[in-house]
Amino acid sequence: MSSGYHFSQKHILGIRDLSPEDIDFILQTADSFKEISSRAIKKVPTLRGNTIVNVFYEPSTRTRLSFEIAAKRMSADTFNIAASASSVTKGETLIDTARNIAAMKPDIIIIRHSHSGAAQMLTRYIDASVINAGDGTHEHPSQGLLDMMTVREHKGRLDGLKVAIIGDILHSRVAHSDILGFTRMGSSVHVYGPATLLPQGLEELGAVVCSSLEEAVRDADVIITLRIQLERQNDPLFPSLREYAQKYGVNREVVKLAQPDAIVMHPGPINRGVELMPDVADGPQSVILDQVTNGVAVRMALLYLVMGNS
Amino acid sequence: MSHNWLFQNGRIIDPDNGVDRQGDLLIVDGRVAPAGEAGPDSVRTIDVQGCWIVPGLIDMHVHLREPGQEYKEDIITGTRAAAAGGFTAVACMPNTRPVNDCASVTATILERARQGFARVYPVGAISRGSRGESLAGYGELKDAGAVAVSDDGLPVHDSQLMRRALEYASDHRLAVISHSEESALARNGVMNEGIVSTRLGLKGIPTAAESIMVYRDIALAEYTGKPVHIAHVSSAMSVDLIRSAKARGVNVTAETAPHYFTLTDEAVQDYNTSAKMNPPLRTEADRRAIHAALADGTLDAVATDHAPHSMLEKEVEFDLAANGIIGLETSLSLTLALVREGVIDAGRLVELLSVNPARILGVAGGSLASGEPADVTVINPELEFDYREESVVSKSKNSPFFGWPMRGRAVLSMVGGRITFDLLGRV
Ligand SMILES: [Zn+2]
Numbered sequence: 049m050s051s052g053y054h055f056s057q058k059h060i061l062g063i064r065d066l067s068p069e070d071i072d073f074i075l076q077t078a079d080s081f082k083e084i085s086s087r088a089i090k091k092v093p094t095l096r097g098n099t100i101v102n103v104f105y106e107p108s109t110r111t112r113l114s115f116e117i118a119a120k121r122m123s124a125d126t127f128n129i130a131a132s133a134s135s136v137t138k139g140e141t142l143i144d145t146a147r148n149i150a151a152m153k154p155d156i157i158i159i160r161h162s163h164s165g166a167a168q169m170l171t172r173y174i175d176a177s178v179i180n181a182g183d184g185t186h187e188h189p190s191q192g193l194l195d196m197m198t199v200r201e202h203k204g205r206l207d208g209l210k211v212a213i214i215g216d217i218l219h220s221r222v223a224h225s226d227i228l229g230f231t232r233m234g235s236s237v238h239v240y241g242p243a244t245l246l247p248q249g250l251e252e253l254g255a256v257v258c259s260s261l262e263e264a265v266r267d268a269d270v271i272i273t274l275r276i277q278l279e280r281q282n283d284p285l286f287p288s289l290r291e292y293a294q295k296y297g298v299n300r301e302v303v304k305l306a307q308p309d310a311i312v313m314h315p316g317p318i319n320r321g322v323e324l325m326p327d328v329a330d331g332p333q334s335v336i337l338d339q340v341t342n343g344v345a346v347r348m349a350l351l352y353l354v355m356g357n358s
Numbered sequence: 359m360s361h362n363w364l365f366q367n368g369r370i371i372d373p374d375n376g377v378d379r380q381g382d383l384l385i386v387d388g389r390v391a392p393a394g395e396a397g398p399d400s401v402r403t404i405d406v407q408g409c410w411i412v413p414g415l416i417d418m419h420v421h422l423r424e425p426g427q428e429y430k431e432d433i434i435t436g437t438r439a440a441a442a443g444g445f446t447a448v449a450c451m452p453n454t455r456p457v458n459d460c461a462s463v464t465a466t467i468l469e470r471a472r473q474g475f476a477r478v479y480p481v482g483a484i485s486r487g488s489r490g491e492s493l494a495g496y497g498e499l500k501d502a503g504a505v506a507v508s509d510d511g512l513p514v515h516d517s518q519l520m521r522r523a524l525e526y527a528s529d530h531r532l533a534v535i536s537h538s539e540e541s542a543l544a545r546n547g548v549m550n551e552g553i554v555s556t557r558l559g560l561k562g563i564p565t566a567a568e569s570i571m572v573y574r575d576i577a578l579a580e581y582t583g584k585p586v587h588i589a590h591v592s593s594a595m596s597v598d599l600i601r602s603a604k605a606r607g608v609n610v611t612a613e614t615a616p617h618y619f620t621l622t623d624e625a626v627q628d629y630n631t632s633a634k635m636n637p638p639l640r641t642e643a644d645r646r647a648i649h650a651a652l653a654d655g656t657l658d659a660v661a662t663d664h665a666p667h668s669m670l671e672k673e674v675e676f677d678l679a680a681n682g683i684i685g686l687e688t689s690l691s692l693t694l695a696l697v698r699e700g701v702i703d704a705g706r707l708v709e710l711l712s713v714n715p716a717r718i719l720g721v722a723g724g725s726l727a728s729g730e731p732a733d734v735t736v737i738n739p740e741l742e743f744d745y746r747e748e749s750v751v752s753k754s755k756n757s758p759f760f761g762w763p764m765r766g767r768a769v770l771s772m773v774g775g776r777i778t779f780d781l782l783g784r785v
Contacts, residue, residue: 064557142675163675164559165629184677186559221559248562249553 055353059178061167062187063228071233075197077349078342084121085344094352095124098155102128103145104181105161110316111181111190114340115158118347124155142166146173156351159183177354185219191315192225194346196233198339199270202311207234212264212306213255214298215274215323216245218285222315223274227255240264241274241296244285261295261302268306272313273298273324289322299325303333311335361388361775362401365736368411372726373705374713383411385732388775392728404782406736409769412708413726414446414733416715417686419510419535419589419613419661422448422478425466426455431666431753433467436686437474439664439752441779443686444768446733447477448664449719452488453511459483459494461502468503475778476771477733479721481535484509484523490516493526500530505719508535510589513571515541517578524584533719535587538571538596539637548677550623550638558626560676565644568637569595576603579610587718588612590663592637594647601656611718613659616685616692617758619648625758631672631679632758635665649701658714662689666754684752687745688759694739694766704739736770743767 055073057065066074084092100119104112112128119126131145142161146169149157156177159167164184171178182188200206211230217223217239230237231254239250240258250257258264265271276292286292303312312324312334320326328334363385371378384391386398422436431439433450440448450467452458458467464480471478482499486492488509496507507527514520514536527534544567549555551562572588576599579586591597591614603610617635622642625633633639651657665682672679693711696702702710712735716724723733742765747755771779 143673161675163677165676168629169675184559185561224556224559247556248551249556252553253556 058354059171060189060350060354061171061178061180063189063192063225063232064187066189068232071193071196071229074193074346074349074353075200077353078193078197078345081348081352082342082345084348085341090121091123092121093123094357095119095122095355098124098355099153100124100126100156100158100351101149101152101154102126103131103149103157103159104128105131105159105166106182108160108182110340111160114343115181115347118344118351121344122348122351124351142169143173146170150174150176156354179350179354182221184221185224186221187225188221189225190343190347190350191222192229193350194339194343195226195272195313196229197342197346198313198335199311201338201342202335203269206230209235209269210267211235211237211270211272212268213237213239213272213274214261214264215241215296216276217241217250217274218245218247219277220274226272227253231255238264238268242286242292262305265302265305268310270311270313271298271303271306275315275317276319276323278319293322297323297325298328300327300331303328313339316340362386362398363772363775364397364401364403365411365734366403366405368406368409368736370411370726371704371708372413373708374413374725375727377726378705383726383734385734385772385775388732390726390728390730390732404770406770408738408740410704410737410739411726412735412737413712413724414771414773415444415690415711415735415768416447416719416723417445417662417664417689418449418659418715418719419615420448420450420664420686421453421666421682422450423666424454424470425463430668433470433474433478435751435753436664436666437471437476437478439684439686441475441771442751442768443688444690444735444737444771445476445686446735446771446773446778447479447721447723449479449481449505451481451508451510452483457483457488458504459486459488461495461498464499464502464504476773479505479719481506481508481510482532483507484514484534485519488512490514490519493519493522496527496530496532500532504532505721506533506535506587508537508589510535510537513537513539513541517574520575521578521582524578524582524586528584531720533585533587535589536571536575537589538568538575540567540570543567543570547638548634549626550640552623552641554623554626558629560626563638565593565595565640568593569599572596572599576600576608576610580606580608583609585609585611590615590618590637590661591648591657592618592640592644594644597647597651597656601651601654604656611658611714612656613661614648614652614657615661615663616689617683619645619652619696620692621758629676630758631674631676632683632756634676634679634681635663635683636681649696652696652710653702653706658710658718660689660693660710661715662686666752667756668754672756682756684750684754684757687751688757688764690737690768691764691766692759694737697739698765732772732775734772735768737766738769739766741765741767741769
């Protein structure tokens, strides 16, 4: 770390806003917090007296729980607001909610929302730090960071790695954060999926768009599979889940094309037998549970850093 | 109020009559007087040194929101904004509440417009209720004062209905203005599809959604031999289709809006809902293609698609925000920028903003010939001004252009010899 470096992000809205130095610093900080998680007493007083509000407009047990555990391990006071699906169809609701929460003077707001840009919008109405826990099909920066942390832990570096991202790139905020993050840290990101699920401009984001699963995965150091959202099947972008599993699913044969020590990741929850076969998900190359563990450490680091501690 | 005026020392730009000269323009009894005639004693002189005197500007595509959504705009505030932007006439789209698909709504609009600050030309609906099912009553719309028909805001999906609209409207001397959009391709889209939509995680609208329908409309015009006017052209692909159709002699005309030749989809950055409109802002290549098309005659008119929306519709998540921006008070300045950049000359500007809209709609105006109604706009092409939210005349403030360096604007608007806007401080 260069001596003049200072972490100065007030909000974590997307990997897009983070420099390589920021990412590196967050990952270093997360590494040190991971140690706390391995202690018998997994709690530090760092954020005592700070109020953190979780606002989840979309059901997400995992991410919400991960942030909540992170906050509790740092002794912050946490509150959850689960907005019911029926009350969020109108935009006024987000602003009203934002103003109401602002009146409670929280220090950090963690928001999950089905519309891209919702987290950024919140920053216009609220003084608190805002952490984006996933907005629409935009970004999911804490997931991108925990993915990078997990890879770095296993590979010792990010620079020069081949990272294959397979599946629904179009609707995946995880894919967007991963592409931005890994390319920024010097990895070579290769993406593949049905052409109907590849958005425009991926090359300009720095990804290599592959024309076959084999091309994407061959000699890869990391394979990231993405969740197919079953509810999108009423606007079908591919003919059937069965065909998807056959043509785009990651199975043991596919993994064999990668480096022998390649690791396999998935942001969860997995549709077993669709985008990822059970023998791979539970096999020796899978680091999916490490991702979950690292998620808490990364989120502790983010809470810590946005409060101006560095 | 006197209707006798003498504009002195201006540059008179009247391309329809082949005029571009330094001189005076005399208005007597609300009409343009023959050049060189001495005015009556009651004439009042206005020195417009350094300014252009042009036939009154006509915006052929605005949404005045009355009747039904007067909290966004009404005919008085909308025409006041028009006058402030140098417009002496506007054509207002029928997507009001109720839809202007019959004589009574048209008559209501015209009645209200008598108190306004610009001529108002109502555009009736192509289909009843703009539902795209059956033809509206073009005969009664025409009798009541409509000048064109459009289902603007919505495309006419049914090509058979569109064909009949072109045929039947020509019987009644009504222009047909098409909002060309293939809605299956555009479904749920909120901005141009491309690198910026990918970066922002927003659902894109491909340019093909526009150009497919532009071609459908051209094919129908070519087949029937009836005219069609394409509204708010946003893409290079559509421009190419229109250019080649014109070369074949198809009776097609087209407009674009200042935002399409000024901005690109990069303006959506940070989820700016003031940069959300339909069709969406496109890429730099599209913007350049529109410049070329304005210069070479492929595009006939600049129209604002002035679409006032309140905070309720705009201060929301980008996905949920209403489409459209206001434009009456910025259109002229943004078009003048094209003159300064050398894209078009001053005469072409007057064609795009006055002569051609009058011809396409079949209304008076676009000319300063002797005997014409004195619809006149005086433009100071160098006057710089601050475009700020507080200074907006329109009832709504949804513009992406606040804080832009604006240079050149109307300093006086006159409708039939009556001054409707005056920055020179005379009225
Ligand atoms: Zn339209």
